[in-house]
Amino acid sequence: MKETQTPGVIRAALITGASSGMGREFARQLSALGECDEVWLVARRREPLETLAKELGVPARVIPADLSTDEGLAALKEALSEARPTLSWVVPAAGFGVFGRYDEVSDEDVSKMIDLNVKGAVAVTRMAIPYIQRGGHIVELGSGSVFCPLPNFNVYASSKAFILHFSRALREELKHLGVSCTVFCPGWVDTSFFSVADKEGDVRKPPMEKRKPLLKADRCVRGAIRAAKRRRALYTTNWYTKLEHLLSKLLPAPMLIAGWKSMQNRK
Numbered sequence: 001m002k003e004t005q006t007p008g009v010i011r012a013a014l015i016t017g018a019s020s021g022m023g024r025e026f027a028r029q030l031s032a033l034g035e036c037d038e039v040w041l042v043a044r045r046r047e048p049l050e051t052l053a054k055e056l057g058v059p060a061r062v063i064p065a066d067l068s069t070d071e072g073l074a075a076l077k078e079a080l081s082e083a084r085p086t087l088s089w090v091v092p093a094a095g096f097g098v099f100g101r102y103d104e105v106s107d108e109d110v111s112k113m114i115d116l117n118v119k120g121a122v123a124v125t126r127m128a129i130p131y132i133q134r135g136g137h138i139v140e141l142g143s144g145s146v147f148c149p150l151p152n153f154n155v156y157a158s159s160k161a162f163i164l165h166f167s168r169a170l171r172e173e174l175k176h177l178g179v180s181c182t183v184f185c186p187g188w189v190d191t192s193f194f195s196v197a198d199k200e201g202d203v204r205k206p207p208m209e210k211r212k213p214l215l216k217a218d219r220c221v222r223g224a225i226r227a228a229k230r231r232r233a234l235y236t237t238n239w240y241t242k243l244e245h246l247l248s249k250l251l252p253a254p255m256l257i258a259g260w261k262s263m264q265n266r267k
C-alpha cells in the first residue's frame with residue numbers, strides 16, 4: 001500500500017501514553033521522520049506533555065485525559081469530532097501492569113488495568129478509525145507477555161493477550177480501507193513502567209536481575225515504526241521475545257508457565 005500524502009492535508013499522529021516511555025518516543029520519532037505534520041499527545045499529566053510538545057519539530061495538541069474513565073475517553077472523542085483530523089498514525093500506548101498474586105493486587109488496580117489496557121485501547125482505536133487516511137497505520141501496544149498465561153502478572157498479561165487478538169483481527173477488517181494494524185510486543189523495556197508495576201512490599205514477581213537485558217525504548221520504537229511501515233501484523237523486539245513467540249507455538253502451556261514461574265522470587 002502506497003502511503004498517500006495529499007497536498008495541503010495536515011497529517012496528524014494520535015499517541016496516547018505520550019507523557020513518558022514508548023509513547024513519548026513514538027511522538028519524537030514520528031515527527032522527526034516526517035510521518036506527520038501535527039502530533040496529538042494524550043496522557044493524564046499535562047506538564048510532561050507540554051514539555052514534549054515544545055521539543056517536537058511539529059505543532060502538537062496536548063490532551064490531558066484519564067483513558068481508564070468514560071469521561072477521559074469522551075473528552076478525546078469530542079476533540080476528534082471537533083477537529084476532524086486526518087490521521088496518518090494511531091498509537092494507543094497508554095497502559096500499565098502490576099505484579100503480584102491475585103491476593104497481592106488490589107481490586108482497584110485490577111479494574112484499572114482492564115479499563116485502560118483493554119477498554120481504553122479498544123475505545124481509542126475505534127474512535128480514531130474514521131479519521132485514518134488510506135495508507136495510515138495503527139500500532140497497538142501488546143507485550144512479550146502475550147505469548148503465555150503468566151501467574152503473578154496475570155491480569156496485565158491477559159489484558160495484553162486480548163490486544164494481540166484484537167489487533168490481528170482488526171488488521172483484516174481494515175484491509176479494505178488500506179490501513180495497517182501492527183501489534184508491537186516488546187520485551188522488558190527501560191521506562192517508568194516498573195516504577196508502577198513494582199508495588200511496595202514483597203510480592204510475587206521476577207526480580208529485577210531476571211528482567212535483563214532491559215531494552216532501550218528508542219530502539220524498540222524505531223523497530224516498531226519500521227515494522228508498521230512494512231504493514232507487518234506483529235513485531236517482537238529482540239531474541240528472547242522472538243523465542244517466547246516461537247516456544248508458544250511449540251510447547252504446551254504448562255511448560256511455558258513452569259519456565260515463567262522459575263523466574264519468580266516466590267512461588
Ligand SMILES: NC(=O)c1ccc[n+]([C@@H]2O[C@H](COP(=O)([O-])OP(=O)(O)OC[C@H]3O[C@@H](n4cnc5c(N)ncnc54)[C@H](OP(=O)(O)O)[C@@H]3O)[C@@H](O)[C@H]2O)c1
Pocket residue numbers: 016017018019020021022023042043044045046065066067068093094095096097116141142143144185186187188189190191192193194196
Ligand atoms: N516497559 C516495558 O517493559 C513494556 C513491555 C511491554 C509492553 N509495554 C507497554 O508499553 C506501553 C507503554 O509503557 P511504557 O513502558 O512506555 O511505560 P510508561 O513510561 O510508564 O508509560 C505509560 C504511559 O501511559 C500513561 N497512562 C497511564 N495511565 C493512564 C491513564 N489512566 N490514562 C491515560 N494515560 C495513562 C502514562 O502517562 P500519565 O501517567 O501521565 O497518565 C504514560 O505516558 C504500555 O501499554 C505498556 O503496557 C511496556
